[in-house]
Amino acid sequence: MNPAKELENVAQEVAQCTKCDLQYSRKNAVPGEGPSDAELLFIGEGPGFHENEQGRPFVGAAGRFLDELLTSINLKRSEVFITNVVKCRPPGNRDPQTEELAACSNYLDRQIHALNPKVIVTLGRFSMARFLPNAKISSVHGQGMRIRGRLVVAMYHPAAALHQHSLKKTIEADFSRLPVIIDQAGQMPEYQEPQNEDKTEPKQLSMF
Numbered sequence: 553m554n555p556a557k558e559l560e561n562v563a564q565e566v567a568q569c570t571k572c573d574l575q576y577s578r579k580n581a582v583p584g585e586g587p588s589d590a591e592l593l594f595i596g597e598g599p600g601f602h603e604n605e606q607g608r609p610f611v612g613a614a615g616r617f618l619d620e621l622l623t624s625i626n627l628k629r630s631e632v633f634i635t636n637v638v639k640c641r642p643p644g645n646r647d648p649q650t651e652e653l654a655a656c657s658n659y660l661d662r663q664i665h666a667l668n669p670k671v672i673v674t675l676g677r678f679s680m681a682r683f684l685p686n687a688k689i690s691s692v693h694g695q696g697m698r699i700r701g702r703l704v705v706a707m708y709h710p711a712a713a714l715h716q717h718s719l720k721k722t723i724e725a726d727f728s729r730l731p732v733i734i735d736q737a738g739q740m741p742e743y744q745e746p747q748n749e750d751k752t753e754p755k756q757l758s759m760f
Contacts, residue, residue, distance in 0.1 A: 556588035558666040562659050565672035566639045571655035574640035580607030584635025584663065592632040592734070593669035593741045594618070595660070595679040597709060598648050604641040609634045618675075621710065633667055635660065637679050648678055664702075671734050672702055676709030684743070694726030696733035697743035704743075705733055 563583035569575060582599040585608060594610075602612035610618050619629055638656045655755045660682070667757070674680040677689050684692060692706050707727070713720035733745045 553666065555666040555668075559588055560585075562662050562666075566659055569639070569655075569659075570727060572652045574638065574642060574652055574655075577604075577643045578640040579604045581639050582607055582609050582636065582641075583639050583659070584609055584633060586629075586633030587631065588667065590631065590633040590667060591670040591728075592662065593667055593672045594632060594634045594680070595672065596634070596636040597676045597678045598636050598638040598645075599641040601641070609636060611712075613714055614709065617710040617713060621724065624724065625727055625731050633663075633669070635663060637682060653678070670703065670737055671730075672694075672704045673730070674704060674706045674733050676712070680706040687740050688711070693722070694729055696736070699743050703733070703737045705730065 563581075566581045566583040569581065580603075581601045586593075596610060599609065599610055600614075602615075603609055618634075622632065624630060629708075632699060637660060638652050639659060640654065642648055674683065674684070680687065680689055680692075683699045683702075684697075686707060687706070689706055693708055694705065696703055696705050705726075708719055708723050710723065713723050714716070
């Protein structure tokens with residue numbers, strides 16, 4: 553398989569996708585962007601207003617913060633791949649619905665397979681749930697965990713810092729640990745789901 557060709561195929565299919573009702577609120581699909589040999593894959597939740605306008609992920613205020621976070625660990629946006637669990641904007645920036653997540657699932661699977669990234673960083677609880685469906689983000693954020701053979705690091709969505717300023721330092725601290733987690737990728741143990749943990753998650757504010 554040619555990774556670059558497969559990523560382009562996904563992008564073309566996403567642009568004309570009719571698998572769910574998000575097609576009706578779509579101005580531009582947002583398949584994601586980055587090099588086909590990126591070692592780091594960031595997965596957010598869904599496009600917002602600016603992303604829908606430009607067809608690019610993380611180009612609003614949360615995107616600017618993400619750029620700052622990448623710079624803080626000596627990375628450029630052009631060196632990583634950035635996408636979302638849903639590729640079209642939910643109306644009014646509401647949370648993605650179950651059927652919408654399911655409709656986009658194969659696209660994300662194919663992107664992960666094509667990229668074969670060294671580390672996957674989930675941004676927000678919807679992308680985290682893709683790998684850790686029963687975890688609480690407040691309990692696992694910033695930790696490297698091997699899940700089904702892939703190293704996953706769950707983090708708060710950058711936009712969370714825009715709503716809750718107290719989370720900004722938490723997100724910055726989590727990012728500061730990424731280089732060490734990447735270096736130790738091969739040593740991370742398989743994730744063991746905690747037993748009898750309260751899985752109730754507080755309602756998340758709109759991320760956009």
